[in-house]
Amino acid sequence: MVRRTGEQTRTLLLRTGMQMLLERGVSAGVQHIRLQDVLRRTGLTTGAAYRLWADQSDFHRDLAVAMMRMRVIGPADAMQAAVADLMASGASGEDVINAAALAHVRTATLDMADPTDLLDAQSFLIALALRTTADTWPELTEASHERHRESVEAFSELYQRLMDAYGMRMRRGVTIEDFSEALAAIAEGFAIRALEGLEHPRYDLDGDDGMPSGEWTLLGLAVRSLVAGFMVPDDDSDGGRAASRT
Amino acid sequence: MVRRTGEQTRTLLLRTGMQMLLERGVSAGVQHIRLQDVLRRTGLTTGAAYRLWADQSDFHRDLAVAMMRMRVIGPADAMQAAVADLMASGASGEDVINAAALAHVRTATLDMADPTDLLDAQSFLIALALRTTADTWPELTEASHERHRESVEAFSELYQRLMDAYGMRMRRGVTIEDFSEALAAIAEGFAIRALEGLEHPRYDLDGDDGMPSGEWTLLGLAVRSLVAGFMVPDDDSDGGRAASRT
Numbered sequence: 001m002v003r004r005t006g007e008q009t010r011t012l013l014l015r016t017g018m019q020m021l022l023e024r025g026v027s028a029g030v031q032h033i034r035l036q037d038v039l040r041r042t043g044l045t046t047g048a049a050y051r052l053w054a055d056q057s058d059f060h061r062d063l064a065v066a067m068m069r070m071r072v073i074g075p076a077d078a079m080q081a082a083v084a085d086l087m088a089s090g091a092s093g094e095d096v097i098n099a100a101a102l103a104h105v106r107t108a109t110l111d112m113a114d115p116t117d118l119l120d121a122q123s124f125l126i127a128l129a130l131r132t133t134a135d136t137w138p139e140l141t142e143a144s145h146e147r148h149r150e151s152v153e154a155f156s157e158l159y160q161r162l163m164d165a166y167g168m169r170m171r172r173g174v175t176i177e178d179f180s181e182a183l184a185a186i187a188e189g190f191a192i193r194a195l196e197g198l199e200h201p202r203y204d205l206d207g208d209d210g211m212p213s214g215e216w217t218l219l220g221l222a223v224r225s226l227v228a229g230f231m232v233p234d235d236d237s238d239g240g241r242a243a244s245r246t
Numbered sequence: 247m248v249r250r251t252g253e254q255t256r257t258l259l260l261r262t263g264m265q266m267l268l269e270r271g272v273s274a275g276v277q278h279i280r281l282q283d284v285l286r287r288t289g290l291t292t293g294a295a296y297r298l299w300a301d302q303s304d305f306h307r308d309l310a311v312a313m314m315r316m317r318v319i320g321p322a323d324a325m326q327a328a329v330a331d332l333m334a335s336g337a338s339g340e341d342v343i344n345a346a347a348l349a350h351v352r353t354a355t356l357d358m359a360d361p362t363d364l365l366d367a368q369s370f371l372i373a374l375a376l377r378t379t380a381d382t383w384p385e386l387t388e389a390s391h392e393r394h395r396e397s398v399e400a401f402s403e404l405y406q407r408l409m410d411a412y413g414m415r416m417r418r419g420v421t422i423e424d425f426s427e428a429l430a431a432i433a434e435g436f437a438i439r440a441l442e443g444l445e446h447p448r449y450d451l452d453g454d455d456g457m458p459s460g461e462w463t464l465l466g467l468a469v470r471s472l473v474a475g476f477m478v479p480d481d482d483s484d485g486g487r488a489a490s491r492t
Binding site: 009010013035041044051067119122178190196198205219224230 | 427
């Protein structure tokens, strides 16, 4: 038998664990919600649960699926609310982009007073984490795809209304759904950073050098770039040649 | 005692479980890697493990941290390799953006033949999933911040080299690190979609309406927009007025 130091044994076991993790992937992180604790909180008996689920893993699968399906309000409702007053007051397109991005940053950092908004933000972040483990169960994969379809549809509708209001159209070759996908991807990438506890970068800009002016988030600046890259004013005939300079 | 149907009991237990998940958040999904199985694979005894870790949760914490720290190659090495030949052959900036985005899409879908690249891509995706649960343990939060710092630094260096080669500078008010953050966020947002099993949108474009020509990924089109929004040619004195039209 090989004799190893404690540190060598530790390294061997962690490496083997990492190898198994690479083979199996990360599982949906709901295993700390023990069925026994759920039963205790509800005052129900173990028997009640085992008539419904064969074992705790069965319960975890249904719990993850239920969480993935949870919607407090419609997918785009919070952003719609954040920009509705601005639009009604005749704000500029830049102001709407800035406000919508700020609303998302606040969602990702759970920085909101209204309990409904807070619950919506919490469930968004938990669904985001579960989506990275969607292949744990086929039912969870299907629920994540359904959630994705609902979101793209709702945001595409909102963005279409904004485009109509501000006289913009998509550049030929891409659709409003493509734009929604790109925006959701970057918004969710920043939400991962919020889950890590990283601060979202903010700027006070003076409108110089092709940048906007006022207080902006990094997400806002990114969305502004995506709008310019994917859309063009309705009356623009050269297709915004400048965006293709790079 | 209240009498409930099976369906009512199921709803009550799942709702209570969801409430607990909202309170506690998602935990790092490493709990399916059981210490007993790791010991079996290595042929070590239970005693060997319990001299190192007080319990299985202690082992899981160290396993998650080790996985978060795992790097097969440097953070930006795969992208550097993907664009090095192109740059050397005098390819356009657009071609480099297109190729770098395609390399990332292939990473996220584990579409690579070289075993080292595949392992690097697998560990990237697992670290991404773990990052969404970084607050499970303070040690995991710290490891995720360290990983983040390393990545931003390595990608900023690569992007700076590209900017120097293609005669670009950052617009005043934002830094190369900001640009790296925005690019990483959107790339990781698309990696979540790959983890969900969603196809990455691809296009065959004809260079019309301000769009590029050839085969592009949605990530590539988004990065192209971010480049135009955050950077400007060195010799541009008006700061690319067109990008601020929206």
